[in-house]
Amino acid sequence: MREYPGLRRRGFLAAASGVGALALVGCGSSDNDSGSDAGSANDGKPRRGGRLRAAFAGGGASETLDPHLANLFADVARAKALFDKLADYGDDLSAQPRLASGWEPNAGLDRWNVTLRKADFHDGKPVTAEDVLFSYRRIADPEKAFRAKASLEPIDLKASRAVDERTVEFVLKRPTAEFPNVLAAFGAYIVPDATSDADFDKKPVGSGPFRFVSFAPGRSAVFRRNEAYWDGAPHLDELEFVVANEESARVNALLGGQVEYAHELNPTTARAHEGKGQIEIVRLRNSAMQAFAMKTDRPPFDDKRVREAFFLIADRQELIDGALSGAGVVGNDLFGKGYEYYADGLPQREQDLDRARSLLKKAGAEKLKVTLDTSAVAAGFTEAAGIFRDQAAKAGVTVEVKMGSKDSYWADILDSGTLCCYRSGAMPIESHISQRLLTDSTTNATKWHHKDFDALYHQAQSTKDEKDRAAVFDRMQRRLYAEGGFLVWGFADWIIGTARTVKGVERTAPANSLDWARFDKVWLA
Incomplete structure (x- = not known):
């Protein structure tokens, strides 16, 4: 590999401490690139050839190409370049077929036949x-800590079987109408049978x-075009992922021509260069829910009047403008704006300090004092906490902002405290409910424990008709809108920067969806 000294001067550092300036391999496209097709850089048509270099924040010397260990955005982007899932999420977070060409449930929604398309691994063997x-059983291994394990929980993998080479019968533990979401789950990549743990970093085959x-x-990681890819060969000859943990390093490398794609820019940077x-500058709308989480099982938020008062204290546009530098849209106390099943018929909640004060008085909480946990763990958290503190003061509420550790914040706020800053990336609304809002959900940050709400979720999962199922999800969201514990004040843009030569970057796909980091559809003009 060839080292670029300019990266050291610009502070473009690798993730692991003690690692020197980031080594890059090769450079961007030119008309003389090997394998490039003739084509105009100005005609808007995809052209073949060149290497695209993409800068992401990484995980240091412990990084792996094991797709079942994908956790950071860099991990996922590398995984989706090398591997496929049976399904993935579309722009509205509904499941779209990928390696699966289709799926069909039985009448009881507890057995699903999934048909595979004709596709080959990189070693030429067919995907079966x-x-x-094998992939799903590896993910579900109780001795391993794979992120997709919880998502695969509805499947009885011992009873599931291969009907033939390209048909899997999944036996489920209970009716699951939204089973395709399981196939699209974060980290549920398909790998060849009998792949060992050591194979992934030596020569991964997807x-x-x-x-x-x-x-x-x-x-860095360097990959080459798969000419035999079932969804059509990529336009690029090669793709390189380079590690730059600091946002300034990613921006400087992009401005200096040392990379062509910089992931996760902040709103101030975007505004300066747009x-x-x-x-x-590419803005992926509705990518990250921004919220305050109120714990509904303890004072003062065990009183729904207090929760409603806090909904009415928030000036959402002020939070967007101040915490996100305007890079987002206001929320309405529900997750998943723009996603499948989102209850968009509810009135947009506005600040109403008089009504908030009245509710607090009825609840006996006129001079309420609360602690708001926050941290620099996510962009905008500390700013949002300060803004909301000032908004609450106008309603007579004293908010004490408490700074937490970046290293342990998410674990700390899960069970402790009463009010905290919260954020979530894109996922189906059904997954948000199942992971965060059921009595037995493992990441229930609002401690929303209601058996009748659980029953509605299971009713939705037992309802085969999509229109009827949507009506149940709507009913659940109306309940959350009225008395839930998530004060969802906004949805942040996910911001990406590219060189002007980069074409084909999808602009409507939220982060975590199929078309985010879709480098097989990108080309260099």
Whole structure:
């Protein structure tokens, strides 16, 4: 690999401490790139050839290409370049077929036949039903800590079987109408049968659009076009992921021409460069829910009047403008704006301090004092806490902002405290409910425990007709809107910067969805 000294001067550091300046391999597209097709850079049509270098924040020397261990955005972007899932999430977070060409449930919604499309792994072997079962059983291994394990919980993997080479019968523990969401779950990638743990970092074999070339944990990964990809060969000859943990390093590398794609820019950077012509700014709308989580099982938020008062204290546009520099849209105390099943018929909640004060008085909480846990763990958290503190003061509520550790914040706020800053990336509304709002949900940050609400969720999962199922989800969201514990004040844009030569970047896909980081559809003009 060739080292670029300019990266050291610009502070473009690798993730692991002690690692020197980031080593990059090769450079961007030119008309003389090997394998490039003739084509105009100005005609708007995809052209073939070149290497795209994409800068992400990484995980240091412990990074792996094991797709079942994907956790950071960099991990997921690398995984989806090398591997496929049976399904993935569309722009509205509904499940879309990928390696699965289709699925069909039985009448009871507790058995699903999933048909695989004709696809090959990078070693030329076909993707089979046994590969699918091996992958899911590996993820579900109780001795492993794979993130998708909880998502696969509805499947009885011992009873599930390969009907034939390209058909899997999944036996479920209970009716699950939204089972395709399981197939699209974060980290549920398909790998060849009998793949060992050590294989992933030596020479990973997937069925994805790019093939493995090299990998230096905490520094870079290089992949090459898979000409035999079932969804059409990528336009790029090669794709390189480079690690730059600091946002300033990613921006400087992009401005200096050392990368062509910089992931996760902050709103201030976007505003400084948008429309100036040097780089392109791409905003992925509705990518991250921004909220305050109130614990509903303890004072003062065990009184729904207090929760409603807090809904009415929030000036959502002020929070968007101040905490996100305007890079987002206001929320309405529900997760998933723009996603499938979202209850968009409810009136937009506005600040009403008089009504908030009245509710607090009725609840005997006129001079309420609460602690708001926050941290610099996520962009805008500390700013949002300060803004909301000032808003609450106008309603007679004293909010004490408490700074928490970046390293342990998410674990700390799950069970402790009463009010905290909260954020979530994109996922189906059904998954948000099942993971965070049921009595036995493992990440129930609002401690929303209601058996009748649980029953509605199970009713939705037992309802085959999509229109009827949507009506149940609507009913659940109306309940949350009225008395839930998430004060959802906004949805942040996810911001990406690209060189002007980069074309084909999808602009409507939230982060975590199929078309986010979809490098097989990108080209260099």
